Amino acid sequence: MRTVEILQYTLHKGTGTAFHAIMQEISVPLHQRHGIDVVSFGYSLHDSDCYYLIRxxxxxxxxVAVLDAFYANADWRNGxxxxxxxSIVTSIKTVMNLPPESVEGLRVQS
Known part of the structure; x- marks a missing residue:
């Protein structure tokens, strides 16, 4: 089993495009450099100012240990x-355990 965290964000109106650029160009690569498995991220199909991140x-x-270290790191804090x-108005977090094949099914291939 893997522990999967799904973050859902409601963004300030009109900020979805800029938020996605930051996620794609800066935040997700930073997560990956710190060993965090970003399974998928992007806009919600219903609203470009709603966003998700799956790790x-x-x-x-x-x-808990990995995220505590990541969020305390200067790369994140100064980045x-x-x-x-x-950009975020509200954030909802869901955590669950899933079999590895389910995690792979969620993974967006780029």
């Missing part, structure tokens, strides 16, 4: 953090 971890304990946070 997978080895366990719930691993998720895209402020611009991302200022």
């Amino acid at each position: 997978a971890f080895d366990s719930a304990e691993s998720m 895209p953090r402020e611009e991302i946070i200022l």
Whole structure:
């Protein structure tokens, strides 16, 4: 089993395109450099100012440790953090355990 975190964001009206650019060009590569498995991310089909980020971890304990280290790191704090946070109106987090094949089924191939 893998621990999967799904983050859903409602963004300030009209900021979806800029938010996606930050995610694609800065935030997701930063996550990956820190060893975080970003399974998928992008706009919701119903509204370009709604966004999702799906990340997978080895366990719930691993998720907490990895994310604590990531969010405390200067790369995040001095990088895209402020611009991302200022774009988000609301954030919803869901965490679940899924078999590896289900995680792979969620993965967006680029």
